[in-house]
Amino acid sequence: MYSALCAMLFALCFSVQAQQPKKVPRIGYLAPVFPCSGSVPSLEAFRQGLRDLGYVEDKNIITECRSAGGKLDRQPDLAAELVQLKVDIIVAAGGEPTARAAKHATQTIPIVMTNVGDPVVTGLVASLARPGGNVTGLVTMSPELSGKRLELLKEAFPKVSRVALFWNSANPEQEPQIKEIKVAGQALGIQLQTLEVRGPNDFDKAFSAITKGHANALLTLPDPLSNSQGKRIADFAAKNRLPAMYPRMEFVDAGGLMVYGPSYNDLFRRAATYVDKILKGAKPADLPVEQPKKFEFIVNLKAAKQIDLTIPPNVLARADRIIR
DSSP states (O other), rough: OOHHHHHHHHHHHHHHHHHSOOOOOEEEEEESSSSSEEEEEEHHHHHHHHHHHOBBBTBHHHHHHEEOOOOOGGGHHHHHHHHHTTTTTEESSSSSHHHHHHHOSSSSSSSEEEEESSSTTSSSOOOOOOSSSEEEEEEEOHHHHHHHHHHHHHHHTOOOOOOEEOOOTTTTHHHHHHHHHHHHHHHTEEEEEEEEESSSGGGHHHHHHHHHTTTTEEOOOOOOHHHHHHHHHHHHHHHOOEEEESHHHHHHHHOOOOEEOHHHHHHHHHHHHHHHHHHHHGGGSOOOOOOOOOOEEEEEEHHHHTHHHHHHHHTTTTTTTEEE
């Protein structure tokens, strides 16, 4: 009788445990500029990466997206909000300021950065091979690529001699990039006109300085602030018939002329693999930071024709994609 009662109680306990729903992982997604709704390529690439790994939204994973909508000073509050929601992982879907906001909000929740330039220089991680804290993810190699962008701009337009360059002093990733560009500019015989922008209201003043300074080309660095003003920048370049080189596809979507940089969609898709590994028990401190595997050189011939610019055949031959 006693044995039968024990067996019954054990079976009942087992049944209750079996009926208890398994905790669904909650992923916080912090975006500096682009919205959480609608078709945003980077967010869709991340979600596709999750689907490829067997995750189904609202079934075995939940994504809590928060976007600053270009108001970058909101990022710390949004990061804190995700922490309060007790998410299991935060995906910092922006550059260094986004990852920094997430790291300030928590020292324990794993953070996956998607496109930081050099996290070692800015102190986000101890090293690429051994991050050592709660942050890991993917980098864009921004300093190395910045000089390459200037070289491609000069190759496409040999007469370029004075290039206007926006820089955001509030972004610690910018300084190494500017140093790289200055080295490339000196080798190419190009004079740089650097223009500091720290907020959206600074761009009109910068545009006026470019006109007065007689720059004959424009270069934009990867930065959430500049990304948020992509249409304004592309429109200014087109209106003033300035050849321009940008770091992200979104600038071309806004009418920009040329883009060279890592495939951001690939970086965001690969961010999902970090989420998967961490959910399966890996620690961010032990997951090496990865560099880009795919790069894109995109030429917008439609934009070139609108301002009567001719892209040389040898440059077009190097393009991964041409928009006609």
